[in-house]
Amino acid sequence: MEEEAQSGVIKKFLYINRRAPHGTIYAHEALEVVLIGAAFEQDVSMAFLDDGVFQLKKDQNTDQISTKNFTKTFSALEMYDVEKLYVEKESLDERGISADDLAVDVKIISSDEMKQLITDSEVILNF
Amino acid sequence: MLHTVNKSPFEKNSLETCLRLSGKDSSVLLIEDGVYGALKGTKFEATVKESLNTVKMYVLGPDLMARGLDKNSLINNIEIIDYQDFVKLAVENERIQNWL
Amino acid sequence: MPIEVNGKSLEVDEEGYLSNLNDWEKDVAEIMAKEDGIDLGEDHWEIINFLREYYEEYQIAPAVRVLTKAVGKKLGKEKGNSKYLYELFPYGPGKQACKFAGLPKPTGCV
Structure with missing residues (x-):
């Protein structure tokens, strides 16, 4: 593992996000891990499925629940060279959410395409 | 009786169980991730609408706002309330059942 | 060890970053800079202000x-x-x- 890192092997990382944003700490933690991991210059993709799609809902405002609105940070991912965000269409449909409801540019893909993405990934981290 | 649900219906069946088992004229308050149950266009919309014939439903406004949702996102006849209303509901009802 | 700014005692973490972003005022930066032996000029302020705007928009210290x-x-x-x-x-x-700007230590700073 260490040798590989030193010789600069780039692996395909996939972060899978399946939790709603504010009820638990998972979504916020995942984002922190992605930002820290970005320093290692790997090939990073993020997948949003199930309740994870709610993380990307635009206009979130946490002023009244006194927590940090970490969802604003999704807009900074591009500057960390994390540019591949995938959202499963079936998860959106089930929740009555459309592409227009999302705060950042994402690629909306089908379950079949999501299956392929997962199959092709070398390191998968689940949140 | 006041029932509260704080889990997303997509992740746990708390909302479905609550609606199945809450008596006539109960109040059901959706808080935290429970507010997603009040969204229109979801696969739970029919169940929620059906329940609105027998129970009164509320969502907590601050939790709704935190998730980027507002009254336009909601099924009709679900009332948005604030923290003070929450306290009032808790006082008005003799018992509170939390569906965790 | 809290820092003293204009008669107020502000809480900081073990590395000297402000614990509460809202405690920040310009004199916080001045006092922290003095401790590090830096006289803040216009160029410093340009970056400090930039960081505060960045944090406001993205909720992270870059x-x-x-x-x-x-x-x-x-x-x-x-x-x-x-x-x-x-x-x-x-x-x-x-x-x-980031410290002078009252932000937490940057995310992804290893």
Whole structure:
């Protein structure tokens, strides 16, 4: 593992996000891990499925629940060279959410395409 | 009786169980991730609408706002309330059942 | 050890970063800078203000390479490079400037 890192092997990382944003700490933690991991210059993709799609809902405002609105940070991912965000269409449909409801540019893909993405990934981290 | 649900219906069946088992004229308050149950266009919309014939439903406004949702996102006849209303509901009802 | 600013005692973490972002005022930066032996000039303030705006928009303190890139975009190439930023903030533009700006330690700073 260490040798590989030193010789600069780039692996395909996939972060899978399946939790709603504010009820638990998972979504916020995942984002922190992605930002820290970005320093290692790997090939990073993020997948949003199930309740994870709610993380990307635009206009979130946490002023009244006194927590940090970490969802604003999704807009900074591009500057960390994390540019591949995938959202499963079936998860959106089930929740009555459309592409227009999302705060950042994402690629909306089908379950079949999501299956392929997962199959092709070398390191998968689940949140 | 006041029932509260704080889990997303997509992740746990708390909302479905609550609606199945809450008596006539109960109040059901959706808080935290429970507010997603009040969204229109979801696969739970029919169940929620059906329940609105027998129970009164509320969502907590601050939790709704935190998730980027507002009254336009909601099924009709679900009332948005604030923290003070929450306290009032808790006082008005003799018992509170939390569906965790 | 809290820091004393204008008669108020402000809580900081073990590395000297403000515990509460809302405690920040300009004198916080001045006092922290003095401790590090830096006299804050216009160029320092430009970066400190930039960081505060960045945090307001994205809710994170940027890692140094991200800061460098973002400064370059906003303030021009002659400022968006490590040499310029390290001259202003010798302990590291990410860490030190974020501290003066009242932000937490940068995310992704290893």
